[in-house]
Amino acid sequence: MVKEKISLLQFFVLLNLFVxxxxxxxxxxxxxxxxxxxxxxxxxxxxxxxxxxxxxxYTLYPDLSLVGYSQKLLGKYAGGFIGLLYIIFFIYxxxxxxxDVGGVIGATxxxxxxxxxxxxxxxxxxxxxxxxxIEVLARTAEIFWGxxxxxxxxxxxxxxxxxxxxxxxxxxxxxxxxxxxLKAVYTNTIMFPFGEMVAFTFILPYIEKKKQVxxxxxxxxxxxxxxxxxxxxxxxxxxxxxxMTRSQFPLLSAVQGIEIMNFxxxxxxxxxxxxxxxxxxxxxxxxxxxxxxxxxxFKVTHKKRLIFPTAxxxxxxxxxxxxxxxxxLNEGKFVLRTIFPIFAVGFPVLYCxxxxxxxxxxx
Amino acid sequence: xVIKMIKKYAAVCLLVVGVSVLLTGCWNSKEINELAIVTTxxxxxxxxxxxxxxxxxxxxxxEVAGGSQSSGRASTATVYSATGDTLIxxxxxxxxxxxxxxxxxxxxxxxxxxxxxxxxxQDTFDLxxxxxxxxxxxxxxxxxxxxxxxxxxxxSPLEKIPAKKLVKxxxxxxxxxxxxxxxxxxxxxxxxxxxxxxxxxxxxxxxxDKEQGTGVSNIEDTEPNALIKSxxxxxxxxxxxxxxxxKEDARGMLWVVNKIESTIINLDCNQEAxxxxxxxxxxxxxxxxVIKNGQPTITIDVKxxxxxxxxxxNIDVTDQTTIQNFEKQLEDKTKQEIERxxxxxxxxxxxxxxxxxxINRKDxxxxxxxxxxxxxxxTALEVNIKVDAYITRSGMRTGSYNQE
Numbered sequence: 001m002v003k004e005k006i007s008l009l010q011f012f013v014l015l016n017l018f019v020x021x022x023x024x025x026x027x028x029x030x031x032x033x034x035x036x037x038x039x040x041x042x043x044x045x046x047x048x049x050x051x052x053x054x055x056x057x058y059t060l061y062p063d064l065s066l067v068g069y070s071q072k073l074l075g076k077y078a079g080g081f082i083g084l085l086y087i088i089f090f091i092y093x094x095x096x097x098x099x100d101v102g103g104v105i106g107a108t109x110x111x112x113x114x115x116x117x118x119x120x121x122x123x124x125x126x127x128x129x130x131x132x133x134i135e136v137l138a139r140t141a142e143i144f145w146g147x148x149x150x151x152x153x154x155x156x157x158x159x160x161x162x163x164x165x166x167x168x169x170x171x172x173x174x175x176x177x178x179x180x181x182l183k184a185v186y187t188n189t190i191m192f193p194f195g196e197m198v199a200f201t202f203i204l205p206y207i208e209k210k211k212q213v214x215x216x217x218x219x220x221x222x223x224x225x226x227x228x229x230x231x232x233x234x235x236x237x238x239x240x241x242x243x244m245t246r247s248q249f250p251l252l253s254a255v256q257g258i259e260i261m262n263f264x265x266x267x268x269x270x271x272x273x274x275x276x277x278x279x280x281x282x283x284x285x286x287x288x289x290x291x292x293x294x295x296x297x298f299k300v301t302h303k304k305r306l307i308f309p310t311a312x313x314x315x316x317x318x319x320x321x322x323x324x325x326x327x328x329l330n331e332g333k334f335v336l337r338t339i340f341p342i343f344a345v346g347f348p349v350l351y352c353x354x355x356x357x358x359x360x361x362x363x
Numbered sequence: 364x365v366i367k368m369i370k371k372y373a374a375v376c377l378l379v380v381g382v383s384v385l386l387t388g389c390w391n392s393k394e395i396n397e398l399a400i401v402t403t404x405x406x407x408x409x410x411x412x413x414x415x416x417x418x419x420x421x422x423x424x425x426e427v428a429g430g431s432q433s434s435g436r437a438s439t440a441t442v443y444s445a446t447g448d449t450l451i452x453x454x455x456x457x458x459x460x461x462x463x464x465x466x467x468x469x470x471x472x473x474x475x476x477x478x479x480x481x482x483x484x485q486d487t488f489d490l491x492x493x494x495x496x497x498x499x500x501x502x503x504x505x506x507x508x509x510x511x512x513x514x515x516x517x518x519s520p521l522e523k524i525p526a527k528k529l530v531k532x533x534x535x536x537x538x539x540x541x542x543x544x545x546x547x548x549x550x551x552x553x554x555x556x557x558x559x560x561x562x563x564x565x566x567x568x569x570x571x572d573k574e575q576g577t578g579v580s581n582i583e584d585t586e587p588n589a590l591i592k593s594x595x596x597x598x599x600x601x602x603x604x605x606x607x608x609x610k611e612d613a614r615g616m617l618w619v620v621n622k623i624e625s626t627i628i629n630l631d632c633n634q635e636a637x638x639x640x641x642x643x644x645x646x647x648x649x650x651x652x653v654i655k656n657g658q659p660t661i662t663i664d665v666k667x668x669x670x671x672x673x674x675x676x677n678i679d680v681t682d683q684t685t686i687q688n689f690e691k692q693l694e695d696k697t698k699q700e701i702e703r704x705x706x707x708x709x710x711x712x713x714x715x716x717x718x719x720x721x722i723n724r725k726d727x728x729x730x731x732x733x734x735x736x737x738x739x740x741x742t743a744l745e746v747n748i749k750v751d752a753y754i755t756r757s758g759m760r761t762g763s764y765n766q767e
Contacts (some may be wrong), residue, residue, distance in 0.1 A: 107496045124381075171724040240553040243492075256498050257549060265470070265500075 005208045010138035012143035012220045018226035018285050019047075021278025022100055024231050027250045031191070032184035033098065034170055034241045037233040039263050043189030043205035044225030050194055051221050051241060053348050055214050060355050066201040067296040073354045083297045087106045088345050090199060092233060092289035094283045095317035096332065097138045098123060101279040102318065104249050109272055119318055122276075126284050130291065134206055135283055138239055144277050151270055152227070156266065158258045159234055169237045193228070193334050194221070195344030196282075202289040248325075251275075287314065306324045388756075399463035400424075403439060403526030404715050406487055408478035409446040409453075414651025415487070417453035418512040419465055420526055437691075438579050439523045442516050450490045468497040471526045473503050473548060474567070476510040477604065485602025488552050489647050498723035499549035502530050505597045507566035507605065508683040514567055528591060536593040541626030541643070542613040543593050555602055558734055559719025563616060566595040566607060570668045600713040608707060615704025618697060619666055619716045621648040630668070632676040641693060641754065644674040650716060652725040658747040659722045659729065665697060669748070671757040679767055680757045693752035701748050712738045718746075 006014075029039035061069040066086060071079035102119040110118060129137050161164055174181065200217075207213055231251070236244050238254040247253045254269040259265040288309060295303045322328035405418035447453030457465065473491065475484055490521025491497045506514040512591050515525065521634055522528035530545065537543045543565035546623035575581065591592050596613040598606045606614060617623050625644045629637035645668035653660050654670075671680050671689075679685055708715050719737060723730040733740045 014530070053666055111495055168724065170722070172727045175723070175727045239549065241559075242556045243549060246492075253499060257500055257547070259500055266498075 002208055004134050005231060006138040006203070006206050007208055008136060008212055008216045010142055011207050011213070012216050014141045014203070014281065014282045014285065015217065015220035015274060016136055016146055016227075017141055017148065017278060017281040017307055018192045018200070019197070019221065020228050020231075021193075021280075021282040022097060022275070023228050024251060024274055024278060025102060026104070027232060027244070027247075028192055028228070028234065029184045029189040030245050032171070034175055034235065035181045035243065036184065036244075037174065037229045038173070038233055039184040039189045040225065040229045041228060042181070042185045043194060044229070046185070046190035047194030047197070047221045048195060048218060049224055050190070053095065053345075054197065054201050054204070054219060055350055057201065058213065058357070062210055063208055065204050065205060065292050065296050066198070066348075066351075070356075071297075073351055073358070081106065083293055085295045086347075087290050087297070087338070090286045090293065091314055091317060092321075093196065093199070094252055094286035094290065094334075095315045095321055097279050097283045097286065098314060098318035098327075099321055099328055100124055101275065101283075102210060103328060104275065105272070105328070107325065108249055108252055109268070112212065116315075116319060122280070123311050123315045123318075126280060126287060127307055127324070129284060130288055131307050134288060137281075138290065144281070148274060148277055150273055152231075154271055155255065155267075156234070156256075156356045158260060158264060159238060159254070162258045162260050162264075164238045164254075165234065166240075166259050167235075167237050169240050172232060187333070187337055191344060193342040194225075195340050196286075198344045198348065199219075199285050199289040202286065202292045203347075204321065209212045213226060245350065249275075287311075309350070367465065367530060371573060384514075386581060391540060393464075393466070396651040397463055398630055399461055401465045401467050401470050401526050403472045403529060404443075404467075404470055404516055405474040405476070405480060405506070405515045406450065406484075407512055408482060412446040413448040413453065415448070415450055415453050416446045416510075416512065417450055418515055419454070419457060420515050421461065421463075421465065422524055422526075424591065429559055435763075438518060439524050440510070440518075450487065451494070452529050453704065463674035467494070468498055469502045470497065474506050474511040474529065475503070475515055476506050476512070477508055478510065478765050480505050480599075480604035482671070484603045484604075485555055488548065489554070491548050492518075492552060497548075499552075500533050502533065502545040503548055503551045503564055504533060504545070505527060505564050505566045506608065507568040507594055509569055509573070513573050514591065517569055517573065517591055518579065518580045519576075519587060519590055523692045529567060532591050533567060533593045536629040537622075538624045539564065539626075541617055541623040542610055543596055544617060544622050554600070557717075558737070559723055559730070561713045561715045563620070563715050564597045564599065565593060567599055568592050568594045577720045583672065596668050598708065598711050598713050598715055600711055605711045605713055606707070610703050611663045611700050612707055613674045615700035615702070616708070616715060618646070618648055618701050618706065619650065619663055620648070628693060628696060630689055630696065632674075632678050632689075632726055635676050638676040639671065639678070639689070640673040640675075641669040641689070645669075650718065650721045652718070652721040654722075654729060658727065658738075658745075659725070659733070660747065661718050662747045662749065663701065663750070664702070665750045666753075667693070667697060668753045668755055669693065670755060674765060676761040677763075679762060681761045684752050686757075687751070690752045690754050693754070694750040697750045697752065698748050701750075707745055709742045712742060712743050718744060 006280065029036035033041040057069065065082035070082050073079060074082065098119050101122060102115040105118050106113065129140060204213060235250045235254045238257060240251060243253065246252050252268060255267050255271040258267050291303060291306050291310050294300060294306050300306060322331055399421040401419045402422050403420045407416040409416040420442050423439050423441055431536040443457045445453050445456035447456055454465065518525055519528050522531060533543060533545045537545060544563060545565055546562060553563050554560050569576065570592050571589035573589050576587065581587045581589060595607040595609055596616060597604050598608060623643065626643045628641045628643060630639045630641060631637065632639040646666065648663060648709060651662045674680060695735055718741065
């Protein structure tokens with residue numbers, strides 16, 4: 001079934017971009033106020049556990065996607081039904097991220113452009129890259145990863161040189177104790193962004209060197225987790241907790257503050273670039289997972305035929321998903337607490353248990 | 364075969380049309396010759412027709428650039444104003460008078476009239492934060508004793524764009540005199556929303572005849588009729604301007620908040636008052652809270668480094684003990700300034716130093732208890748000041764020719 005191959009490095013950068021993509025920009029863990037970065041750091045530990053679970057399933061069925069082994073474990077119909085739910089979930093997620101980018105770009109940069117054009121151009125480019133296949137997606141990720149890293153390093157330097165960073169803004173640690181931090185970990189730093197890694201169960205079978213997947217995957221989770229922690233801490237120390245929690249798009253507000261020698265300033269485009277690149281790969285991965293799931297479930301031989309119809313579904317879903325951005329964000333909070341855990345934790349745990357007992361019985 | 368070719372041709376056409384429509388990105392396009400760049404915005408209390416009077420200054424590009432296009436006679440900027448219940452409605456009214464659309468991303472300063480500042484400006488920042496055209500970096504200034512409109516209208520020499528002059532005057536004065544600061548919008552908002560700190564804002568006023576200062580003639584004379592002067596530091600409390608702080612008192616405040624880059628301190632020498640000037644070259648200060656038996660006290664540590672800049676008395680600056688005496692005097696003088704500044708802040712019950720933040724950093728639990736009646740706590744707060752002064756150099760000469 002699997003013909004295309006991606007290398008370990010490509011897997012690393014793809015997972016990296018996927019995890020910090022939207023997170024760098026829209027921020028997470030802000031329920032914990034000044035301690036948001038601690039909440040994210042704890043979230044990374046949760047992310048590692050989740051990745052271990054997906055990896056365990058992968059070691060059992062190295063050539064199958066989640067839909068494939070759910071049918072093996074639960075039978076054709078029950079497994080197929082769950083597979084169907086996953087397809088809807090991935091399409092919904094891709095649509096959510098598309099709405100994120102449409103909403104944020106519309107609110108900040110392209111104020112008068114209708115959202116359908118922003119989202120439309122985006123999904124068109126993504127559909128094209130998916131059409132070319134996972135190998136092309138992975139190679140593109142390699143290039144853009146380097147680009148994002150350079151932007152990030154430059155941005156960091158600019159923050160330091162412009163003297164905007166005031167570490168005191170992060171103090172005191174644990175202002176209101178552990179409770180709000182742990183609450184934020186539960187509600188918004190494990191599921192988003194790490195729970196979303198469930199989409200990678202559809203990409204793991206394409207990796208060339210199967211033995212090193214664990215090592216590289218863990219490295220990717222940790223590196224991206226630390227990067228999010230770092231950028232959240234920087235944003236907090238630049239903007240202060242009040243402005244940070246009220247910002248639609250914290251990184252942009254922080255970057256706008258950079259002014260060095262009356263010359264290096266107005267760097268908004270850096271933040272916007274990071275957002276677009278990150279969201280691009282995030283949507284791509286969900287979209288690709290949805291396509292693979294459909295192809296597996298319905299035994300479609302020409303996967304490429306599914307791509308453009310799905311693009312239209314994602315685009316339309318992203319537009320009708322919510323009446324306004326506030327509704328979209330509130331819906332996001334609700335989904336993160338209810339639907340996400342089912343798909344990111346619930347079903348995979350179920351599969352792990354079944355697989356475990358099955359192996360006992362057969363022995 | 365033919366069908367295949369037609370298909371290919373159609374695909375290419377579609378691609379060309381699609382790309383040229385989508386990627387040129389002209390939906391939001393703004394042509395530069397249809398925009399008027401706003402350089403500064405002033406906000407005053409409106410006398411009639413609404414809550415605010417907004418004044419914007421638009422740069423006049425040919426005159427700024429100079430050269431052949433410049434008539435040499437027209438002003439480099441034009442000022443417009445209108446009133447409205449909200450800032451944006453006032454701004455939109457201005458468009459009735461301008462042939463071009465005002466463009467805000469390059470706004471350098473936001474000036475508030477004193478009257479409005481006294482009646483409260485905590486509500487006015489929402490537009491500046493929310494609107495995507497404004498940035499968070501314009502400097503906030505208060506037009507001292509005037510309306511913002513009057514201050515913005517003054518044309519002055521050296522800087523072609525009046526707005527730039529406003530910001531620069533304040534910045535340079537802060538840098539070399541250490542008696543004022545320029546805060547950015549987001550810093551101001553950060554402090555005004557904080558429960559544990561209050562903002563300090565620099566003031567600008569007009570000296571000379573403000574009626575005469577608005578024409579091009581003002582920059583033709585060697586002694587202009589009116590000039591902008593950076594003057595005083597405004598203390599706020601809950602978004603209301605409470606009091607202007609002057610000279611040494613203002614410097615006392617800035618010592619504490621670590622905002623002094625350079626300043627001149629005059630010391631007494633041989634019973635002659637203010638006969639020796641020290642140029643401060645390097646300073647650092649930190650505020651820490653110490654909790655003893657549930658009672659917070661504040662410690663301020665100031666380190667300053669300076670050079671002997673001017674000697675008007677008979678003294679040997681090559682002598683080690685002399686220098687040490689001056690260091691001691693410098694420490695005392697700085698300490699007195701800081702003490703006076705703290706007294707003033709306590710009178711206004713305005714924690715401009717961020718002592719509350721220091722307490723919160725040290726003991727968040729205690730802060731939660733005392734923040735409800737922090738005004739009283741602040742006035743009663745014990746503050747210990749520790750100053751270390753070092754005089755490191757004495758310029759290009761060893762002894763002074765005043766020395767006998």
